[in-house]
Amino acid sequence: MTITLDYLFWLTGIVLLIVGGMIVIDREHPRRFSAGGFWLLYAAVFLVGDRLPPPVVGVVVIVMALIAGFGGVTAGKPKQLPEAQRRASAQRLGNRLFLPALTIPFVTVVVTLGAGHLVFGGTPLVDPKNVTLIGFGIGCVIALGYACVTTRDNVGQSMKEARRLVDALSWAAVLPQLLGMLGLVFSDAGVGKAVAHLSTAYIDMDLRFVAVIVYCVGMALFTIIMGNGFAAFPVMTGGVGVPVLYGIFHVNPAMMAAIGMFSGYTGTLMTPMAANFNMVPAALLELPDRNAVIRVQIPTAICILVANILLLNAFGF
Amino acid sequence: MQTAVNLWPLIGVAVIVVGFVLRFNPMLIVAAAAVATGIAAGFSPQHILAAIGTGFIKTRNIPLIILLPLAVIGLLERHGLRERAQMWIGSIKAATAGRLLIVYLLVRELTAAVGLTGLGGHPQMVRPLIAPMAEGATENRFGRLPDAIRFRLRAFAAATDNVGLFFGEDIFVAFGAIVLMTTLLKEAGVSVEPMHVAVWGIPTAICAFVIHATRLWLLDRRLERELGGANAQHPANGADPGTAADTHTDTARAGDEA
Numbered sequence: 418m419t420i421t422l423d424y425l426f427w428l429t430g431i432v433l434l435i436v437g438g439m440i441v442i443d444r445e446h447p448r449r450f451s452a453g454g455f456w457l458l459y460a461a462v463f464l465v466g467d468r469l470p471p472p473v474v475g476v477v478v479i480v481m482a483l484i485a486g487f488g489g490v491t492a493g494k495p496k497q498l499p500e501a502q503r504r505a506s507a508q509r510l511g512n513r514l515f516l517p518a519l520t521i522p523f524v525t526v527v528v529t530l531g532a533g534h535l536v537f538g539g540t541p542l543v544d545p546k547n548v549t550l551i552g553f554g555i556g557c558v559i560a561l562g563y564a565c566v567t568t569r570d571n572v573g574q575s576m577k578e579a580r581r582l583v584d585a586l587s588w589a590a591v592l593p594q595l596l597g598m599l600g601l602v603f604s605d606a607g608v609g610k611a612v613a614h615l616s617t618a619y620i621d622m623d624l625r626f627v628a629v630i631v632y633c634v635g636m637a638l639f640t641i642i643m644g645n646g647f648a649a650f651p652v653m654t655g656g657v658g659v660p661v662l663y664g665i666f667h668v669n670p671a672m673m674a675a676i677g678m679f680s681g682y683t684g685t686l687m688t689p690m691a692a693n694f695n696m697v698p699a700a701l702l703e704l705p706d707r708n709a710v711i712r713v714q715i716p717t718a719i720c721i722l723v724a725n726i727l728l729l730n731a732f733g734f
Numbered sequence: 735m736q737t738a739v740n741l742w743p744l745i746g747v748a749v750i751v752v753g754f755v756l757r758f759n760p761m762l763i764v765a766a767a768a769v770a771t772g773i774a775a776g777f778s779p780q781h782i783l784a785a786i787g788t789g790f791i792k793t794r795n796i797p798l799i800i801l802l803p804l805a806v807i808g809l810l811e812r813h814g815l816r817e818r819a820q821m822w823i824g825s826i827k828a829a830t831a832g833r834l835l836i837v838y839l840l841v842r843e844l845t846a847a848v849g850l851t852g853l854g855g856h857p858q859m860v861r862p863l864i865a866p867m868a869e870g871a872t873e874n875r876f877g878r879l880p881d882a883i884r885f886r887l888r889a890f891a892a893a894t895d896n897v898g899l900f901f902g903e904d905i906f907v908a909f910g911a912i913v914l915m916t917t918l919l920k921e922a923g924v925s926v927e928p929m930h931v932a933v934w935g936i937p938t939a940i941c942a943f944v945i946h947a948t949r950l951w952l953l954d955r956r957l958e959r960e961l962g963g964a965n966a967q968h969p970a971n972g973a974d975p976g977t978a979a980d981t982h983t984d985t986a987r988a989g990d991e992a
Contacts, residue, residue, distance in 0.1 A: 429801050466791045475783030478790050486762030507814030514818045525852030553852055557802040564806050568813040578808025588761050590800055595764045597793030602768045602785050606743040606775035614739040642747055651918050659922045671930035674915040679938045682900040698856040698892035702865055709889040717946045724941040
């Protein structure tokens, strides 16, 4: 038996099914049917999504976006233990509380490093294409068991806690995937080609320093739009990097690639489109300003972008 | 060739920019952008829905990293994980938010550079451990924190995780981005060793560390300036009832807004 991502999809689907069910039957939840329905639809995407015709999934996605867009996914009243009780429990359990949390990264690393050796009768135990993510999933399951033992609590309670956190995250939990989908639609429709055409056709790049700036800033800007440096790299490197920097000015291509991708990452730090790095943490950390993480990152990002331009210009040729 | 490029799909980009500027709900903006892009590219309604559906199924791996740890992290929080993180950092007298985050930045960047990107992350490290520690260390020096400072510390904790991850992972040879870069360059007729790409990432990785660590050091100085004079009741006890009540109402309110 090989553990593939499908198992993690089913696990996630089951958890979302339970969370959605809990919300629908919670009479105190302000929007129990719309919020619960939102999570039940999302559960269906994980449980049966690959067996549904794509246009049907498309309709599901649009319905989810409409529910979220018109305020249907608000959180219920979080039922937490009082602060004093949590403190008492923290005193009692001490540093043992840290161990289940640290189990997740520990198991992830062990599985990542050890997966190559876990082959039984020619069948790998872990799908080699997704070793880290599957290791992460296994780590979460083991950590949950460990946490139940340490805290003498049960899986049922952990589902209630998952519901509390899913409720608090609200639609921000789904946004990264929706943006990933948008990236694919963009490349289907040829958005990348159009942007590359605009950025190369109207700027005079006879000066080497100008070409370096166009390449690095273009990577950052294009990443800000797409939310992902991977999407920007083929466009800018195909449009400016290879024909101009390499073809005309004979840049060191390895350095160009490394610095180009890092310039893209400075864009990732500055865009709400990179939702899993910027919008999700703001929701997870319960920040009232959903752009708070981006605001903090902008000065760092701009300084690193300038450093990139200077590095490539000084050592690339 | 230049006339063959269809510029209409850029409508989708315009929808995104206008939507975010006017502060519409991001879910709505992204769905609208996908539909607008499809229409501009001349897709039929059936084709647009199919493109959205296929894209959404292909990207199901993205939210796993957010959703899977929630059950265990939630359970540990119920039993005082965040409070414990604050107590622990309180026992280290030299700890400040800035120093703590500089150490975390270094560890995050170095471990990512050797491929251990799983040793961090917002749901499983920043929310339950790093952010409460940054708050705890500051509280320990200056007593009760105003909400604005509390939120700023949390945002810095999240930012530090991102900077460490991004500028560390790209100097790991087996990282997907490096494979992608060398493959694309090869298709364009330029052959490059993955090792060289990784090595040329190191100068930027060092710059990123120095720049962000400097900002964290400045954060400490700013906290000192803003909090040091007014309410220095240090070393404040972590179990200060005022602090406890404050944290509680704060979480409750944020929960209502979300």
